Amino acid sequence: MNLRQLDKKHFGRQGEPEDVVIVGNSADSYLTDSRGRKYIDFMMGWCVGNLGWGNTEIRAAARKFDGPDYVHPDYLYRPWVQLAEMLARITPGKLAVSYRTTGGTESVEGALQIAMAYTGRGTFVSIEDSYHGNSIATMSIGASDKRETFKNLLPNCHKIEPPLDHKALRKVETLLKKRDVAAFIMEPIICNLGALVPEDGFVRGVRKLCTRYGTLFIADEVATGFGRTGRLFACEHFDLEPDVLCMAKAITGGYGGLGAVITTSKIANAIKDDFGLYSTYGWHPRAVAVALANLRYLTRHRNKLLKNATELGQYFLTRLAQMSFKGKATVRGKGFAIGIEVKDKVYASEIGDTCRKNGLLVSAEQDVIMIFPALTVTRQTAQRGLDIFERSL
Numbered sequence: 001m002n003l004r005q006l007d008k009k010h011f012g013r014q015g016e017p018e019d020v021v022i023v024g025n026s027a028d029s030y031l032t033d034s035r036g037r038k039y040i041d042f043m044m045g046w047c048v049g050n051l052g053w054g055n056t057e058i059r060a061a062a063r064k065f066d067g068p069d070y071v072h073p074d075y076l077y078r079p080w081v082q083l084a085e086m087l088a089r090i091t092p093g094k095l096a097v098s099y100r101t102t103g104g105t106e107s108v109e110g111a112l113q114i115a116m117a118y119t120g121r122g123t124f125v126s127i128e129d130s131y132h133g134n135s136i137a138t139m140s141i142g143a144s145d146k147r148e149t150f151k152n153l154l155p156n157c158h159k160i161e162p163p164l165d166h167k168a169l170r171k172v173e174t175l176l177k178k179r180d181v182a183a184f185i186m187e188p189i190i191c192n193l194g195a196l197v198p199e200d201g202f203v204r205g206v207r208k209l210c211t212r213y214g215t216l217f218i219a220d221e222v223a224t225g226f227g228r229t230g231r232l233f234a235c236e237h238f239d240l241e242p243d244v245l246c247m248a249k250a251i252t253g254g255y256g257g258l259g260a261v262i263t264t265s266k267i268a269n270a271i272k273d274d275f276g277l278y279s280t281y282g283w284h285p286r287a288v289a290v291a292l293a294n295l296r297y298l299t300r301h302r303n304k305l306l307k308n309a310t311e312l313g314q315y316f317l318t319r320l321a322q323m324s325f326k327g328k329a330t331v332r333g334k335g336f337a338i339g340i341e342v343k344d345k346v347y348a349s350e351i352g353d354t355c356r357k358n359g360l361l362v363s364a365e366q367d368v369i370m371i372f373p374a375l376t377v378t379r380q381t382a383q384r385g386l387d388i389f390e391r392s393l
């Protein structure tokens with residue numbers, strides 16, 4: 001049996017795999033497949049490889065790791081504290097205490113638990129059709145149509161339909177006024193809705209309402225974190241100080257599986273007798289070593305990388321807006337979180353397939369094409385990738 005047949009027989013996934021067999025040899029914004037075909041990667045594993053593939057410093061940290069095979073969660077371990085301290089330093093506002101997770105779903109799950117434990121409430125408000133993970137609780141706050149397959153998701157999860165403007169803000173207030181909402185959760189720039197940028201007044205308004213009605217504001221920065229939108233965290237676009245913030249994906253740049261959920265000392269202290277989120281493989285020593293190397297690199301080159309994402313991001317938006325799509329398309333985004341809503345699922349998937357055949361990897365989901373370049377992408381590669389994109393329309 002060939003690889004595709006074996007994959008079909010033994011591998012659980014939704015739909016068919018894409019026609020790319022990855023073996024190794026990735027470098028910067030380029031991926032090479034098993035046939036030696038080189039692709040420009042405008043997906044970076046979906047907001048994972050923010051520093052480009054093959055970063056020599058992070059690879060070296062992975063190779064030379066000679067720490068413990070494993071550390072029991074109850075022990076003390078210096079690199080854990082180093083990572084937690086670094087996260088407290090770089091995240092917005094008063095966030096100070098991190099809990100260890102293995103990825104994004106667990107981080108959001110933990111955030112919801114923190115909100116329930118702290119407020120004593122059990123209702124949530126989120127954005128309709130958003131994605132926050134694939135556990136029961138995280139699916140409950142995501143797209144409502146999941147309830148067709150999974151009948152008994154959490155009750156009392158209210159969804160706000162975009163556009164996220166002053167009208168939507170009034171709906172949030174009506175819900176929060178009842179004072180039974182544990183948390184409002186959103187991605188500050190919604191990658192999972194095709195890089196949807198909410199109105200500034202919406203985010204600022206929700207923050208105020210949360211404070212007024214005793215609801216926690218959870219920022220899900222699993223996709224947007226670590227420079228993706230041109231700021232280290234997307235919250236910074238709105239001067240948003242969330243009560244809880246979720247991280248994963250680019251926290252290691254792809255070199256290890258790790259996530260974190262961070263909250264304020266005030267909240268952590270208030271719940272510490274009832275809450276102590278951890279998981280057996282959360283913050284595995286090897287993953288922590290690469291996370292530290294990744295974050296040290298990111299913070300050292302922060303200004304240059306964020307400037308590149310902001311300036312070249314604008315170049316992407318300008319060029320994409322000049323291209324001719326079948327029907328009316330909406331181009332939007334912030335920094336290197338870029339979405340093109342083409343309003344036709346089949347057309348979006350055709351564009352994705354044609355781009356791949358032409359040597360460019362983009363993400364086509366539902367009726368949106370998403371572009372997530374590495375923060376290190378050069379203007380020349382950006383131009384080359386966009387030329388392929390335009391040719392593939």
Ligand SMILES: Cc1ncc(COP(=O)(O)O)c(C=O)c1O
Nearest residue numbers: 103104105131132133222223248
């Ligand atoms: C915003 C957001 N939250 C949570 C998740 C879940 O993260 P993970 O796949 O690491 O469990 C994702 C994954 O795409 C995401 O984009």
